[in-house]
Amino acid sequence: MGLLSLLFLDELSHGLAHLSMFPFFDTAHYFVTVMSLREQKGVLQVSRSSPLACWFSSMLFCFGGGLLTGLMMAEPPIAPLANGTNVLIASTVWYLVFYCPKDLVYCLASFMPLRVVLSGMKEVTRTFKVLAGVNQAHRKYKDALMVMIAVGWAKAAGGGLMANFEQLIRGVWKPETNELLNMSYPTKITLIGAVLFSLQKNQYLPLQTNHLMLFYTVFIVVNKARMMLTGATASPFATIESLVQNTLFCGSSPYAALPAEENKSCNGTGSAAKNGAAGNHPPTEGCRALPENREDSEITSCKKTD
Known part of the structure; x- marks a missing residue:
């Protein structure tokens, strides 16, 4: 039985590793990202007064990881926009979320069961983006563990890390909302994923890539669904974070x-x-x-x- 379950796990992990993100998972990512932007304070007013600024903000959220990774790797940061099909899909999603008559698309996508499914699909894309960033850094810097972690983190959490620049486009300046000062759950879980995949790439973790992808994806999808269904806002790592901070970073000054x-x-x-x-x-x-x-x-x- 153990051998059969192991074989089933291996088949499942290989199926996930060869899963195509285009077009369904990418579209789910665009929907969740644009909807989260719309729900920020003052964005609806900007969408009516300056649609171009609203569209540019949405594209930064959708493709921020690729833009930030390009800057870090000394590559053309505008390269993610070269894929006209993805830009067209993201722009269509942006228009439907903000300007659909009677907000039919936004109301439909906000329906809790459907939103949980879309958010779960977005979390799947997070795994592939983290791995893509780690592999991109590994091709250029073979044994640079910190570079691989940084690029993998930026690839999947670039939209959040560039939030202050996106706010400037909308005429808002809130430096206290910097992700490094107030790290959100998606940024934290992406950083953990970048560390795990970087360690595995450098053979510090005795796991195959497809198995790590499966474990990481199952964890983030299940935890995201749990947080949405229960309305929980606290990070699942809050206890560990508090213990580490009180132990290592609370010395007398x-x-x-x-x-x-x-x-x-x-x-x-x-x-x-x-x-x-x-x-x-x-x-x-x-x-x-x-x-x-x-x-x-x-x-x-x-x-x-x-």
């Missing part, structure tokens, strides 16, 4: 006492005395919080005049 010293000075022990001596103001005046920008000060002055 000499700068930790600075905020406390500043608070003491604002209570009158330091700079308050200087302020009182210089301008004969009460100690609390020197430590009053100033408005962060001009709009806050104008609002405060308006309230006083009212």
Whole structure:
């Protein structure tokens, strides 16, 4: 029985490895990606005021991995757009999601069972993109493990990593949403996949490529479906991340006492005395919080005049 199950597993893994992503899986990827863009705040207004900017943002999300990988590998970053068929399909999906009469396509694709299927198909494409990025780096840098991890990560998570540039196209600048500062679940799981496939490529993991593809794909598809059906937002690696951070990255810092010293000075022990001596103001005046920008000060002055 064990031999039969092993043979079945081998056949299944080979079938997955030879599965074609075009056109169905690629189309599912475009649908999920464009829908996630539409659901961001302010994107619908941009789609009405500037359709070109909306289309360009959608193409960055759909082909961001290829663009970013081209920049990293010193190759033409615009090469992913050379495939006119894929660009046409992605553009058609973009138009239907944003401009279909009565939002029929968006409402249909938002139907939970169908959206779970589309998201699962998108996760399958993630496996192939990570592996393609690792192989692309391996052809040029044979034993460069870090390069293979970086390129594999960028190939499958380029849309998220380029989110700040995409926001600039829509006139939004939010550096605090950088994926390196606030890493989302897709970016984390892609990084883990890039590490695993890079280790396997360098023969540090005793697994065949097709078997690793099968295990990784099953995990990300099942976990994505579970998160969508249960409404869970927490990462499945939250416990491990918390343990690693508390163990390795929570050492005491000499700068930790600075905020406390500043608070003491604002209570009158330091700079308050200087302020009182210089301008004969009460100690609390020197430590009053100033408005962060001009709009806050104008609002405060308006309230006083009212």
